[in-house]
Amino acid sequence: MSTFLKLLARNRLAVFGAAVLGAIILLVVITPLLPLPDPNATATADRFKRPFSDGFILGTDHLGRDLFSRLLWGTQLSLAVGLAAALIAGTIGAAIGIVAGYFGGRIDNVIMRAIDMLMAFPYILLALAIVAALGPGLLNALYAVAAVNIPFFARNVRGVTVSIAHKEFVDAARLSGMGHLRIITTEILPNVLPVVVIAMSTTIGWMILETAGLSFLGLGSQPPQADLGSMLGEARAAMITAPHTSIVPGVMILLIVMSVNLLGDGVRDALDPRLRSGALSRPMAATLVRRDETPPEKTDTKAVLSLENLETRFEVGARIYRAVGGVSLAIQPGECVGLIGESGSGKSVTALSVMGLVASPPGVVTGGAVRLNGQDLIGAPYARLRALRGDRVAYIFQDPLSTLHPLYRVGDQLTEAIRVHHRISRDAAHERAVKLLEDVHIPNARARARSYPHELSGGMRQRVAIAMALANEPEVIIADEPTTALDVTVQAQILKLLDNLRRDRGVSILFITHDFGVVGQLCDRVAVMYAGRIVEEGTTAEVLDAPAHPYTKRLIACVPELGAGRRELHAIPGLPPAVDQLPHGCAFAPRCHKATGLCATSDIPLDGRKRKVRCILPEEDVA
Amino acid sequence: MSLALETRDLTKTFDVGKRLLRPPKAQVHAVHPTSLRVENGETLGIVGESGCGKSTLARMLVGLLPPSSGTIEIEGLSGGSSPADFGRVIQYVFQDPVSSLNPRKTIRQILEAPLIHLHGMGRSERAARIDEIFDSVSLRGEFLNRYPHEFSGGQAQRIGIARALAANARILVLDEPVSALDVSVQAQVLNLLADLKDELGLTYLFISHDLAVVEAVSDRVAVLYFGAVVEEGRAENIFASPRHPYTRLLAESAPVVGRPIGGQAQGELPDPMNPPPGCAFASRCPRATDICRTDRPELRPIEGDQRAACHHPLDP
Numbered sequence: 044m045s046t047f048l049k050l051l052a053r054n055r056l057a058v059f060g061a062a063v064l065g066a067i068i069l070l071v072v073i074t075p076l077l078p079l080p081d082p083n084a085t086a087t088a089d090r091f092k093r094p095f096s097d098g099f100i101l102g103t104d105h106l107g108r109d110l111f112s113r114l115l116w117g118t119q120l121s122l123a124v125g126l127a128a129a130l131i132a133g134t135i136g137a138a139i140g141i142v143a144g145y146f147g148g149r150i151d152n153v154i155m156r157a158i159d160m161l162m163a164f165p166y167i168l169l170a171l172a173i174v175a176a177l178g179p180g181l182l183n184a185l186y187a188v189a190a191v192n193i194p195f196f197a198r199n200v201r202g203v204t205v206s207i208a209h210k211e212f213v214d215a216a217r218l219s220g221m222g223h224l225r226i227i228t229t230e231i232l233p234n235v236l237p238v239v240v241i242a243m244s245t246t247i248g249w250m251i252l253e254t255a256g257l258s259f260l261g262l263g264s265q266p267p268q269a270d271l272g273s274m275l276g277e278a279r280a281a282m283i284t285a286p287h288t289s290i291v292p293g294v295m296i297l298l299i300v301m302s303v304n305l306l307g308d309g310v311r312d313a314l315d316p317r318l319r320s321g322a323l324s325r326p327m328a329a330t331l332v333r334r335d336e337t338p339p340e341k342t343d344t345k346a347v348l349s350l351e352n353l354e355t356r357f358e359v360g361a362r363i364y365r366a367v368g369g370v371s372l373a374i375q376p377g378e379c380v381g382l383i384g385e386s387g388s389g390k391s392v393t394a395l396s397v398m399g400l401v402a403s404p405p406g407v408v409t410g411g412a413v414r415l416n417g418q419d420l421i422g423a424p425y426a427r428l429r430a431l432r433g434d435r436v437a438y439i440f441q442d443p444l445s446t447l448h449p450l451y452r453v454g455d456q457l458t459e460a461i462r463v464h465h466r467i468s469r470d471a472a473h474e475r476a477v478k479l480l481e482d483v484h485i486p487n488a489r490a491r492a493r494s495y496p497h498e499l500s501g502g503m504r505q506r507v508a509i510a511m512a513l514a515n516e517p518e519v520i521i522a523d524e525p526t527t528a529l530d531v532t533v534q535a536q537i538l539k540l541l542d543n544l545r546r547d548r549g550v551s552i553l554f555i556t557h558d559f560g561v562v563g564q565l566c567d568r569v570a571v572m573y574a575g576r577i578v579e580e581g582t583t584a585e586v587l588d589a590p591a592h593p594y595t596k597r598l599i600a601c602v603p604e605l606g607a608g609r610r611e612l613h614a615i616p617g618l619p620p621a622v623d624q625l626p627h628g629c630a631f632a633p634r635c636h637k638a639t640g641l642c643a644t645s646d647i648p649l650d651g652r653k654r655k656v657r658c659i660l661p662e663e664d665v666a
Numbered sequence: 667m668s669l670a671l672e673t674r675d676l677t678k679t680f681d682v683g684k685r686l687l688r689p690p691k692a693q694v695h696a697v698h699p700t701s702l703r704v705e706n707g708e709t710l711g712i713v714g715e716s717g718c719g720k721s722t723l724a725r726m727l728v729g730l731l732p733p734s735s736g737t738i739e740i741e742g743l744s745g746g747s748s749p750a751d752f753g754r755v756i757q758y759v760f761q762d763p764v765s766s767l768n769p770r771k772t773i774r775q776i777l778e779a780p781l782i783h784l785h786g787m788g789r790s791e792r793a794a795r796i797d798e799i800f801d802s803v804s805l806r807g808e809f810l811n812r813y814p815h816e817f818s819g820g821q822a823q824r825i826g827i828a829r830a831l832a833a834n835a836r837i838l839v840l841d842e843p844v845s846a847l848d849v850s851v852q853a854q855v856l857n858l859l860a861d862l863k864d865e866l867g868l869t870y871l872f873i874s875h876d877l878a879v880v881e882a883v884s885d886r887v888a889v890l891y892f893g894a895v896v897e898e899g900r901a902e903n904i905f906a907s908p909r910h911p912y913t914r915l916l917a918e919s920a921p922v923v924g925r926p927i928g929g930q931a932q933g934e935l936p937d938p939m940n941p942p943p944g945c946a947f948a949s950r951c952p953r954a955t956d957i958c959r960t961d962r963p964e965l966r967p968i969e970g971d972q973r974a975a976c977h978h979p980l981d982p
């Protein structure tokens with residue numbers, strides 16, 4: 044709630060709307076207490092008095108009635124009617140939407156067809172038809188306005204209900220013995236209510252306007268009762284001779300509708316989860332760099348890609364999340380290095396930092412260097428990064444759809460990817476695209492090139508994403524959990540494909556995963572990450588056969604391996620630390636059975652030359 | 667041992683492209699006639715790749731989805747029972763621990779639902795029972811008044827298990843209960859499930875795509891392919907000496923340290939709207955012959971209690 048108010052307060056237009064609306068509401072609330080003349084008392088002698096004359100603040104109308112008094116009473120009536128219409132439309136619309144969305148099937152079909160039919164009529168015509176059938180009168184106008192708005196609410200609420208009704212907690216409620224009515228009221232409704240409130244706040248302004256419209260036509264409030272629409276309607280005849288009689292209610296309508304809509308939009312935006320997470324603020328083209336020190340000296344001269352003491356953090360308000368806390372890792376030509384760790388350990392941020400792909404804000408690279416063939420990429424101009432992205436360094440992600448555009452044929456996307464970095468004809472590029480699809484073992488490649496991504500299975504899509512990564516024969520492929528979402532048989536095919544690529548073409552691969560089995564089958568060397576840092580590094584065989592860091596050792600013991608039969612697993616108690624509150628010293632100390640007082644006092648370095656471990660009491664001697 | 671659950675020729679067919687008055691455009695056979703038997707106190711593992719019908723089968727077993735044909739027998743329950751009737755004898759633990767908890771209810775409200783609606787317990791009785799259950803899943807009592815978003819995946823899954831226990835059902839269907847969890851947390855939850863089973867004498871149907879996990883927790887395993895059980899046998903035998911070519915492909919594909927990348931069979935699942943007439947695996951099977959493409963193989967005993975649906979089963 045307080046974040047909601049904070050976000051709302053940041054929106055100047057919404058604050059302005061709230062202020063204007065607040066003032067108007069205050070005025071109409073205290074109207075009965077003000078010493079106002081009777082709004083309906085006629086005095087033909089005083090007709091069309093100008094504002095500020097003879098004690099009439101806003102003058103008088105064609106019957107000599109005090110305009111200020113009529114304005115306040117009329118505004119009160121219009122606001123009340125608008126609110127009532129919104130409540131009625133919201134309640135009935137939500138009820139219809141919930142029933143349709145929850146029960147689905149035939150009920151949904153029939154209801155939504157009816158709603159579609161209603162929506163096919165022009166709005167105001169429908170309202171006119173309803174009033175014509177019911178007869179003029181303010182209450183009937185209210186019903187008409189409410190009725191024509193019901194479809195809007197019903198549609199919105201149905202959409203939300205469908206997504207909620209398919210959530211697992213609704214199934215769980217059924218298994219807990221709840222009936223439909225109880226599920227609707229206690230499981231669905233509380234989750235739908237915010238949507239109804241937002242929809243109301245954004246439509247109530249229009250409902251006031253529509254009621255005013257009906258009154259203007261003489262179908263709403265009946266004389267002598269004043270509402271804003273009827274005041275405007277009665278002033279129509281004297282528009283030229285006494286313009287103030289039209290301007291006064293007109294300005295009020297304008298103020299109300301404008302302030303309600305500004306506030307309503309503000310409320311909607313402030314409740315939008317994307318705005319909350321800052322996702323709607325435009326990210327920069329490359330990750331922000333704020334390095335205090337000059338990059339450390341180059342240590343590994345043969346490496347294609349080397350990360351040196353890389354530090355990346357996220358600055359969210361006052362909190363600092365040290366996602367990558369000084370990672371050093373070198374990849375030699377043709378080598379496959381595994382980066383393994385649990386979720387949240389910083390694997391992906393490390394990978395994205397290489398090419399400046401971490402979203403800024405909130406991401407900032409605060410230290411270290413990333414060298415591609417000796418050249419530092421951190422802080423490199425955007426043009427240079429863009430030239431290298433996809434050309435020298437390519438990425439493969441867990442979700443191939445994140446790199447494939449849903450609306451273009453995969454062959455065309457590959458062709459484009461090739462032509463971004465190479466000046467060759469479209470036909471030549473297309474031939475290369477087909478060849479690439481063949482290289483990644485897509486059967487019938489020429490025909491498949493004409494498919495859209497959604498027409499392919501998950502495994503096929505990941506192959507296309509790999510073909511995309513290969514398009515410009517990069518030196519380094521960074522694969523971030525490329526097989527995690529795939530079935531084992533498909534995973535095996537993709538792993539084989541990557542393994543062959545590396546042997547045939549000499550590409551270097553940084554392979555990120557949480558699966559020791561995959562690392563064991565694919566990688567030459569492996570680095571284990573915990574809480575943003577590498578805790579152990581060595582050849583795959585060494586690390587897997589004789590893990591030196593207590594975390595690695597216990598993590599391997601957690602994982603069941605096929606063929607070992609039924610067995611007790613040795614769980615690690617506790618959870619990894621949150622990276623915005625890392626413990627002092629060894630981050631694993633709170634969960635480590637070997638921890639001593641020394642472990643928590645000072646920073647523990649990553650020790651060793653080829654085989655490295657960040658522990659003062661390692662399980663194996665690594666010297 | 668006594669029987670906890672038995673299905674006979676259970677099937678599920680979905681209509682796709684439903685139309686208001688005319689018949690649907692097509693049908694998808696998500697589960698082909700399936701007969702399973704689970705003994706009391708046993709863990710039956712169910713493995714298979716995505717879309718093979720694991721969840722559909724599981725949802726039928728707990729009464730969330732009406733079967734198209736066939737019967738389910740659970741402690742005397744059968745067709746026509748409501749989810750509440752099912753709820754007292756069989757419960758479901760969901761894959762996504764977070765979306766299985768209503769974000770607008772406290773943990774106490776969530777756990778109370780089955781106690782109120784299935785068992786009609788009074789207030790003080792409920793409080794005592796909830797404390798007992800919470801203790802058994804090793805969660806601290808102070809969590810009861812918090813909301814789901816305050817919990818990590820592993821904690822949320824413990825709460826999901828606590829809710830299933832609250833219904834006091836003896837059979838739990840665990841649908842990928844640890845797939846969304848990190849490995850170190852996964853082991854915690856698997857061990858918790860093993861302890862609860864011993865303490866309370868539960869029966870599990872453990873669904874997973876992870877062969878190693880299934881092997882580690884199950885007594886028997888059923889392998890599903892394209893909506894049908896293709897092989898069934900003891901956990902220690904089924905992946906060690908598979909008799910169905912698909913089971914062997916699965917076992918060889920699983921990444922195991924120190925073994926070369928295996929399982930190179932190409933090809934994809936058949937189109938569910940257009941199932942092939944014979945064996946569904948024929949297009950990917952190295953042993954396929956003509957009969958495989960015309961006659962659907964029945965599940966039959968191969969050796970001991972290992973059964974496979976294959977015309978040319980593998981040698982051990």
Ligand SMILES: Nc1ncnc2c1ncn2[C@@H]1O[C@H](COP(=O)(O)OP(=O)(O)O)[C@@H](O)[C@H]1O
Nearest residue numbers: 680694696715716717718719720721722723938
């Ligand atoms: N409501 C539905 N309508 C149509 N097809 C469905 C529906 N639910 C599941 N299916 C289909 O049933 C098959 C089995 O799905 P599912 O039970 O979810 O498998 P798994 O749990 O193994 O992922 C899939 O082909 C899926 O597309």
Ligand code: SF4
Nearest residue numbers: 629632635642658659
């Ligand atoms: S440094 Fe100490 S706490 Fe950390 S892993 Fe080593 S022994 Fe455990």
Ligand code: SF4
Nearest residue numbers: 945948951958976977
């Ligand atoms: S029946 Fe034939 S095609 Fe099917 S698995 Fe057996 S050998 Fe292969």
Ligand SMILES: [Mg+2]
Nearest residue numbers: 717720721842
């Ligand atoms: Mg599933």
